[in-house]
Amino acid sequence: MTSMLTPPAVASCAVERIGGADRYEVSAAVSSRTFATARLVFVAGGESFPDALCASAVAGAQNAPVLLVARSTLPDSVAAELRRLAPVTVVVVGGPEAVDATVEAALAPFAHRVTRVGGADRYEVAARLSALAFPSSPPVAVVVSGEVFADALGGSAAAGALGGPVLLVPTDRVPDTVVAELARLRPSRLVVLGGPAAIAEPVVDTLRTIVGDTTRLDGADRFVVSAATSAHAFPRGARTVFIASGSTFPDALSGPAAAIHDRAPVLLVTADAVPAVSRAELARLRPERIVVLGGSHTVSDKVMRDLLDRPGGGTIGG
Template identity: 55%
Template sequence: MKNSLRFPSRLLSGVVAAVIAAGGLTAGGATAAFAAPPPTSGPGDQSQAVVPDPFVERIGGADRYAVSAAVSAHTFEPGVPVAYVASGEVFSDALSASAAAGAEGGVVLLTKPDEIPVPVATELRRLKPQRIVVLGGPATVAPEVETALRAFSGRIDRVGGADRFAVSASVSANVFGSHRPVAYVASGSSYPDALSASAAAGRLGGPVLLVGKDVVPVLVADELRRLAPAKIVVLGGLSTVSDGVLAELRTMGTTGRIDGPDRYAVSAAVSADAFPPSVPTVFVASGAAFADALSGGAAAIANAGPMLLVTTDAVPGPVEAELRRLRPNRIVVLGGTASVSDATMEKLRDYLRP
């Protein structure tokens, strides 16, 4: 796995290609447009790591699958320990995957229910993962897809369950040992609050588990008791996770809530709770189109940065305040201009480290 901030020769070559192609870097059918490319090192100093000026970049693509593949290609080297493959149409299974993938140094890729999209197949062929984990049951990822994935790895596992809550608990149980520093708990039906949790969970070393608004599913409760985390962090307000659920979770350990007036405030608060100022990299995704953030979580963990949500045409006030506190050297925008406009991307440059 590579740290993109070091800008190895592969990424620098991509920047050169981007210049030749008038700003577009083609990889697996997706494009990564650089708003402010890093400088190259000077003559006679090629052995030194490049220290880039602060910059913003976009990783986009023709659709959510192309973005998924491009995020992976931008972040991970071949031979990753694991690639999690989840439905690009049913988001719940992927919500828990990023924290698990991050803990194992792996990637999350999205697939169609009945076929592997070409950009994702191309990326899996490049990655050569030691293991592929299919998330969800056959209704979300068909057995034919599982069979096709055998072309890319010698080991294919499936983590399924009766519902999204069971999958969430199984993913955690397969990856995390007991006595974790934290376990994040989010709604299994209202997704935005969980989008920012993966990066925070990856930094702090815990899973993301899903609950109903008014109930802690039995398998999730059992998993929390097994984990025995130092703290349980509930994400979102009463409209997504009730006080009754909060009270039940308190019987399992020290429990608090991170909420706010909207998903953007929650996103900022999750980041502020987990990340110090001057992080190297911040990932930014749409708070309305969830797919791009699902693939970005593992990449954010690999770059030790948070995931923040924005609207298409604006940086919400709480996110703006958090970006001013973080002052990153690099901001990575996920998705195309329909998700995050060029104007918003340009605005993000105001929050880079001076």
């Protein structure tokens, strides 16, 4: 089995953490470390994952960051990052239940134009984001569960690498808004992430009737799916790899946009360990830099040390 093999030696690799006092500060820190400036910024609610992770695929395609806000508050750390970025346009992602009108008004001084991409639900928001950024006939579209954040983390980064959007479906059906967007997109192929517990087989069958070339990447758990997604999207390795918690989403929500900017996959870990499948994928990728998303409460210092101590580990950065 792969986990029984000794990974090949790799060149020395720097390991760094992007943390902060909360998810909003982390999002600002991810942006500031990745984007010198940005004419376009996406702003999403930090209290649920779907809008931010679908926005990441769009933001990455347009060299833009994703910043997080509370439903009714623009955090000071995010305001400071908007001031530094000085965007021309800010796109608010999601309806007023995710980011309300108070925040939308508070964003106005930071850009010439503030617009919103909303919808009746997360599935419609994802479809409208796709329509906003991707012309017809992209090489791929990535489909993930709208109910399981872990597959969407790696899926957003993979979609950016493969040149297509992320679309969401529930476990048991394909929403009409997704059917319509796939009909408009006409992607060359679909990649579905997650096993039948996340996206039922009849849903994949339905997707296959819309886009004939449809591949499912699944596995025993979210860590296996994450590694398989990385291997599919980055077959030749990657200079940078982002590491995120597989059990809690907030600190990682802004990571995929930065990962797309750096042409990097996102791999998952537990709070206190690097799963064997993630370790093996790191050995295959042979990165020169590993970026851990979130503070030690999300991904522990032990994991940082484990990443450093793996074959090819190098220096820890702050």
